[in-house]
Amino acid sequence: LVLDKGKCLVNIKRIVDKTNRSEISYRPHFKTHQSHEIGRWFRDFGIGKCTVSSLQMAKYFAKDGWKDITVAFPLNYLEYKLIDALAAAIKLNLTVCVPGTLTKLSSLIQNKLNIFIEVDTGYHRTGVEHGDIGTIEEILKEIDANNNFSFAGFLSHAGHTYKANSIAEIKEIHFDEVHKLNILKQRYISRYPELILSIGDTPAASVLDHFRDVDEIRAGNLVFYDLTQHEIGSCALEDIAVALVCPVVATYLKRGEIVIYGGGVHFSKDTVQIEGGYASYGSVVEFKEDGWSLPETNRYVKSLSQEHGIIAAEPKEIESIKPGDLIAILPVHSCLTAESMGSYTSLAGEVISRLRTC
Amino acid sequence: LVLDKGKCLVNIKRIVDKTNRSEISYRPHFKTHQSHEIGRWFRDFGIGKCTVSSLQMAKYFAKDGWKDITVAFPLNYLEYKLIDALAAAIKLNLTVCVPGTLTKLSSLIQNKLNIFIEVDTGYHRTGVEHGDIGTIEEILKEIDANNNFSFAGFLSHAGHTYKANSIAEIKEIHFDEVHKLNILKQRYISRYPELILSIGDTPAASVLDHFRDVDEIRAGNLVFYDLTQHEIGSCALEDIAVALVCPVVATYLKRGEIVIYGGGVHFSKDTVQIEGGYASYGSVVEFKEDGWSLPETNRYVKSLSQEHGIIAAEPKEIESIKPGDLIAILPVHSCLTAESMGSYTSLAGEVISRLRTC
Secondary structure (H helix, E strand, O other): OEHHHHOOOHHHHHHHHHHHHHOOOOOOOOOOOOHHHHHHHHOOOOOOOOOEEEEEHHHHHHOOOOOEEEEEEEEEEHHHHHHHHHHOOOOEEEEOOOOOOOHHOOOOOOOOEEEEEEEEOOOOOOOOOOHHHHHHHHHHHHHHOOOOOOOEEEEEEHHHHHHHHOOHHHHHHHHHHHHHHHHHHHHOOOOOOOOEEEEEEEHHHHHHHOOOOEEOOOOHHHHHOOOOHHHHHHOOHHOEEEEEEEEEEEOOOOOOEEHHHHHHHHOOOOEEEEEHHHHEEEEEEEEOOOOEEEOOOOEEEEEEOOOOEEOOOHHHHHHOOOOOOOEEEEEEOHHHHHHHOOEEEOOOOOOEEOOOOO | EEEOHHHHHHHHHHHHHHOOOOOEEEEEOOOOOOOHHHHHHHHHOOOOOOEEEHHHHHHHHHHHOEEEEEEEEOHHHHHHHHHHHHHHHHEEEEEEOOOOOOHHHHHOOOOOEEEEEEEOOOOOOOOOOOOOHHHHHHHHHHHHOOEEEEEEEEOOOOOHHHHOHHHHHHHHHHHHHHHHHHHHHHHHOOOOOOOEEEHHHHHHHHOOOOOOOOOEOOOOHHHHHHHHHHHOOOOOOHOEEEEEEEEEEEEEOOOEEEEEEEOOHHHHHOOOEEEHHOOOEEEEEEEEEEEEEEOOOEEEEEOOOOEEEEEOOOOHHOOOOOOOOEEEEEEEEHHHHHHHEEEEEOOOEEEEEHHHHH
């Protein structure tokens, strides 16, 4: 998995500039890269806090000096030992979306925790339904019942922007989310003057130039981007900062197919839809010493098994390709591809490590 | 990822008995489990040779005493250093499916290699088209040109059985494959008296009780099986030997949904189709201390994001489920789930390690 640091830095700078101009906080989600080194690139832009999706990830980044970390994943009180150990060392912000778990956690920890209530503004994955004041009050009661708990605010993830069909639709979802969150803010700000509103999706963070009426943005996929984000309209193909470089193992002229060593265990099985309605597991780009350039033709990965990938190409294009050649492919979902690969190689050939969760 | 060793041993014994009765060789594919310990379970049944899908895997199993290993993946001559090192230590069998690569490898190695020619009998992934004698002759010429190379025989993988809709169709594909391979055997047996025919798919290995006219079976997924194999008709649900145990993080009664910590990075994104035409990422089973039992109801994983899974269930069933509860799920594709998880936990709670490729 080759990483173009230059593209990453442009992607990071873009969102840092936007959040600075909007005078809101940027707390990037680090689940996409999960790398100490890449985390430091954010730090170089003045970013001092981050978001993760597991306690293991929080532990990993705390080790590299991150002192303020939000776990944007529903609290699993079975992990109370790690929660308490981390809370002793850093400012740890947890996310709760159902009543009961905080009460269970309450007697198991000794250290201070900031608690976000996750609000469902329409994605319907996790979170308290935005109008369900009864449930919010139940959770607030659990927070107020323990001096170690502080209410941090309302957190949401408008994951339905990933299914949007236009930039207008992304914005519409975003403004609806912000509206729903602000109704809650108005209701609770006098009781909890420190509460903030935190939102998370990469599409809205990418297509908006200015953010209003929220306090914090967590978007993180934008460090790498991928074909899914390109399909949504969040980025240009040029912005995608990672490519999987795979050796050709066979070519089949008649079938118009190139077989590479690169399969489901490397790419993940997510797809984007391309012209003609076909499912693509990745787009072929031209790989060069100093990076990759965008393809003139429409070669794409048409199928994946565990270790094999099959690229569809015109027979004419295949003639010049031989086993042993290297082909670079932009991934459909960079988070999953990076997770599968377990590390990055810079254009200069250096290995950039990441958290190994498997 | 919890592993029921008892189920594994039954699965291994079944295929060992069948191949013994059929008086053919069994060279299990180890890419599904990728574990020294599980490899030894096969050895306890008298199995002395194995199949892998990468040189890294060959190296891993060679380290545990496997002396005869086939890499059932098209030769990538860029890995010549590892090829040569392994060939010095064990009997290494490689697979070639296009002309040219052996000639490139020829000057780069010093040790003896056995070469299978991969034949495409209808799956159309890799392999020389079964009737393409011209290409087979080209490759044989490359083999004969180097004293370090010996022709081992014809190898095929009838991966199209994975798309079969009935047991009759699996058998039909299998007999067609065997027929095509035997035409090649008849043509070449006098020139290469030692050549063998090696076939690989789990569906045919599962539904047939007796094997004729092939010399070797490589099927490997059958050690664990999964919902894909169950859908095809290769196994009973009871035979599936691995289940992913995930904590509940939220329940939504009205939506009829249970949210678990278990997503695309754990399961993989493969699906099976269940009643009503829905896509399922996994079936819920009842988890107990000493294993799991099959569900009475139809709970299944209806969607996955990176770390979250959403289980569809009747509101009535959800009432008794609380965050922190553990739910066990049979995977759709055990090879990919095991690859993602990186190790196994036995029912007794012991960790069984595997090759870490990421």
